[in-house]
Amino acid sequence: xxxxxxxxxxxxxxxxxxxxxxxxxxxxxxxxxxxxxxxxxxxxxxxxxxxxxxxxxxxxxxxxxxxxxxxxxxxxxxxxxxxxxxxxxxxxxxxxxxxxxxxxxxxxxxxxxxxxxxxxxxxxxxxxxxxxxxxxxxxxxxxxxxxxxxxxxxxxxxxxxxxxxxxxxxxxxxxxxxxxxxxxxxxxxxxxxxxxxxxxxxxxxxxxxxxxxxxxxxxxxxxxxxxxxxxxxxxxxxxxxxxxxxxxxxxxxxxxxxxxxxxxxxxxxxxxxxxxxxxxxxxxxxxxxxxxxxxxxxxxxxxxxxxxxxxxxxxxxxxxxxxxxxxxxxxxxxxxxxxxxxxxxxxxxxxxxxxxxxxxxxxxxxxxxxxxxxxxxxxxxxxxxxxxxxxxxxxxxxxxxxxxxxxxxxxxxxx
Numbered sequence: 074x075x076x077x078x079x080x081x082x083x084x085x086x087x088x089x090x091x092x093x094x095x096x097x098x099x100x101x102x103x104x105x106x107x108x109x110x111x112x113x114x115x116x117x118x119x120x121x122x123x124x125x126x127x128x129x130x131x132x133x134x135x136x137x138x139x140x141x142x143x144x145x146x147x148x149x150x151x152x153x154x155x156x157x158x159x160x161x162x163x164x165x166x167x168x169x170x171x172x173x174x175x176x177x178x179x180x181x182x183x184x185x186x187x188x189x190x191x192x193x194x195x196x197x198x199x200x201x202x203x204x205x206x207x208x209x210x211x212x213x214x215x216x217x218x219x220x221x222x223x224x225x226x227x228x229x230x231x232x233x234x235x236x237x238x239x240x241x242x243x244x245x246x247x248x249x250x251x252x253x254x255x256x257x258x259x260x261x262x263x264x265x266x267x268x269x270x271x272x273x274x275x276x277x278x279x280x281x282x283x284x285x286x287x288x289x290x291x292x293x294x295x296x297x298x299x300x301x302x303x304x305x306x307x308x309x310x311x312x313x314x315x316x317x318x319x320x321x322x323x324x325x326x327x328x329x330x331x332x333x334x335x336x337x338x339x340x341x342x343x344x345x346x347x348x349x350x351x352x353x354x355x356x357x358x359x360x361x362x363x364x365x366x367x368x369x370x371x372x373x374x375x376x377x378x379x380x381x382x383x384x385x386x387x388x389x390x391x392x393x394x395x396x397x398x399x400x401x402x403x404x405x406x407x408x409x410x411x412x413x414x415x416x417x418x419x420x421x422x423x424x425x426x427x428x429x430x431x432x433x434x435x436x437x438x439x440x441x442x443x444x445x446x447x448x449x450x451x452x453x454x455x456x457x458x459x460x461x462x463x464x465x466x467x468x469x470x471x472x473x474x475x476x477x478x479x480x481x482x483x484x485x486x487x488x
Contacts, residue, residue, distance in 0.1 A: 121164060121166050122166055123281075125234050128171065128238060131173065133174070137153055142256055145256075148288070151285065152174065152258070152285040152287070155175070155284050156169065156238055156239065156282060156283040158230075158238075159267075160279040160280070166228070184269075185266045185267065188266075188273060191266070192221035192222055192318065192319055192320050192321065196239075196262070197209060197257040197476070198243035198250060198258040198488070200247065203478075205478065207486060207487055207488065208488060209476045209484060214262070216232060217319060220317075221318040224315060226266075227264050227266060227276065228264075230281065239260060239283055240486065246285050256289050257287075259434075260283060263281070264281045265279065267280050291435050291439075296440055296460040299439060299441055300340055300442050301342065301343040301355060303343045303414055303446040306330075307327075309323070309346075309354060310344075310346075310353065310382040310383075318384075341356035342356060349413050358386070359383065359384065359386045360377065360429070360430075361431070362375055362376070362412070362426070363427040363428045363464050364417075364420040364426045364427055366406070367425065372427070373405065376389065386433060399467075399471065417429070418446060418449070421453065428453060428455065430464075437468070438465040438469050
């Protein structure tokens with residue numbers, strides 16, 4: 074029957090006209106209305122939302138040994154448990170579970186493997202001086218994750234319900250968070266499509282899961298400023314695309330350009346876009362530049378605007394909020410605007426470029442020493458013996474104070 078020739082998407086397909094088999098070539102030419110097909114994105118069908126009261130917890134009988142904090146490598150060690158919540162188009166979100174960390178069992182035809190139905194978040198849990206576990210702005214992570222899932226036809230969820238579950242999960246794994254400042258528990262919420270099908274359509278089933286990895290300071294021996302290669306031969310994101318969503322499909326294509334930059338002695342790519350060579354992001358981080366205005370001498374902290382090509386980073390948003398709160402009263406201009414690599418290079422030559430840094434969950438800030446552009450090294454304002462500029466250091470201190478609860482603030486969510 075015709076429905077056997079079409080992708081399956083649960084109740085989304087209603088094809089009463091498919092009483093007799095049409096040649097596929099003819100079927101492909103028929104107007105869509107002839108089949109009465111009304112595909113329904115997974116994100117719009119939620120009979121049941123996530124319900125934290127249904128959580129079941131099965132603790133491991135073989136707890137892992139803790140790794141010496143000094144030997145932690147980012148993303149290599151994992152905790153005892155994982156949080157999972159299944160979703161089906163018919164029933165919605167099923168009962169959440171915390172179980173021992175284990176492999177996933179998926180059919181080779183599962184749609185995540187073939188059509189990249191996958192998105193994720195990066196967030197951290199911290200332990201304050203009183204031993205309380207805290208999350209940093211989890212509402213922003215969940216808001217962004219819902220936008221990511223909706224964009225690729227995966228189910229959305231109640232942000233507060235999932236934050237509740239992640240908080241319970243983080244508390245259960247709190248022994249993995251070292252007491253020393255600078256250490257945390259990296260949390261990786263992920264949603265994947267799990268329907269077994271090679272048909273291209275909205276998944277009829279999905280899985281939300283959260284795993285955790287204890288991590289140390291991004292720079293164990295202190296800040297290390299990096300050197301970038303301005304990249305114009307490859308593009309990270311483009312207008313109308315999904316560069317503003319945290320999809321796994323955005324990351325794999327960036328690895329080869331990063332390897333090429335590394336082969337030439339650079340730590341990361343600075344992604345440029347268009348003939349104007351607009352500065353967008355640095356590696357997997359948002360990019361910030363501090364410079365003095367050419368005409369007035371006013372100090373300006375600027376970053377690219379959220380125009381659909383820029384990931385709305387939680388750290389990016391935090392830096393902008395802190396800058397408006399603390400730097401603006403000092404006379405700084407805080408800008409979200411397009412700026413070009415030529416503008417940065419001119420500011421450097423004229424001594425107006427004060428500093429540049431990337432911003433992201435892993436490092437908070439990553440200072441930049443030089444940018445290679447058109448065969449020249451653009452100096453980013455650091456002296457030979459400096460590893461960070463003043464603004465990057467201040468931002469790191471301000472954000473950490475709220476992450477670790479030294480400063481009580483609405484951004485800090487006590488688990």
